Amino acid sequence: MIEVEKQFVVGEVARERLISGAKFVGEVKNYDIYWDTADYLLTTNDTWLRQRNGRFELKVGINEEHAQHEGETLCYEEVEDEGAIREQLGLTKKKSFKADLAEAGYAPYGSWVVTRTKYKKGDFTVDFDSVDFGYEVVEIELLVAEGSDLTIASQRIVSFAHDHGLPMKPVRGKNSTYLLRNNKRHFDALVAAGVLPAGEE
Numbered sequence: 001m002i003e004v005e006k007q008f009v010v011g012e013v014a015r016e017r018l019i020s021g022a023k024f025v026g027e028v029k030n031y032d033i034y035w036d037t038a039d040y041l042l043t044t045n046d047t048w049l050r051q052r053n054g055r056f057e058l059k060v061g062i063n064e065e066h067a068q069h070e071g072e073t074l075c076y077e078e079v080e081d082e083g084a085i086r087e088q089l090g091l092t093k094k095k096s097f098k099a100d101l102a103e104a105g106y107a108p109y110g111s112w113v114v115t116r117t118k119y120k121k122g123d124f125t126v127d128f129d130s131v132d133f134g135y136e137v138v139e140i141e142l143l144v145a146e147g148s149d150l151t152i153a154s155q156r157i158v159s160f161a162h163d164h165g166l167p168m169k170p171v172r173g174k175n176s177t178y179l180l181r182n183n184k185r186h187f188d189a190l191v192a193a194g195v196l197p198a199g200e201e
């Protein structure tokens with residue numbers, strides 16, 4: 001499946017509007033550890049390798065280059081199967097997944113805990129994320145099948161956001177906020193690669 005998502009920073013009024021009529025799904029804590037090489041091979045290609053609650057996942061960006069710059073929605077393919085992740089990374093099986101990653105030069109670059117309060121509104125998922133390093137963001141997401149029209153899904157998210165009076169200005173995600181605060185060299189590399197918008201200071 002493809003995830004089409006857009007993030008927002010919202011105040012109390014917009015939060016109430018989003019929750020009104022939505023179905024509460026639950027609250028979870030996600031322990032995320034993000035991995036990359038020393039020269040940021042993955043993230044500068046809009047590819048994000050993480051361990052979420054111990055389990056590896058790869059999110060591969062399928063975004064037009066302009067998408068981030070215009071604050072549009074972002075589209076990612078999520079790969080969860082270890083074999084498929086190995087294939088995507090070109091990582092031959094020799095030892096354990098972690099050992100093979102380390103041998104190929106991958107290491108964790110950041111970790112944090114996200115308390116996620118999840119709602120469903122129609123087929124939209126609304127996640128209120130609170131990060132342990134002090135950051136809050138709301139993510140509106142649609143899951144679509146491979147080969148679906150991503151533009152239509154993006155337009156639906158934008159119109160959902162308009163209907164709920166969400167501020168349309170570009171927001172910084174959890175990763176970029178962490179990197180801006182903790183690893184400016186990595187942050188700057190992502191801006192230079194066009195993965196994060198310039199001027200996100």
Ligand code: V4E
Nearest residue numbers: 007048059068076139171172173174175176195196
């Ligand atoms: C950094 C990044 C990605 C890695 C995953 O980030 P995010 O979607 O924020 O994590 P999370 O916890 O919400 O994942 P989920 O549970 O939805 O799978 S994917 C894309 N980016 C880049 C990015 C960006 N350019 N702009 C914004 C606002 N967010 C993320």
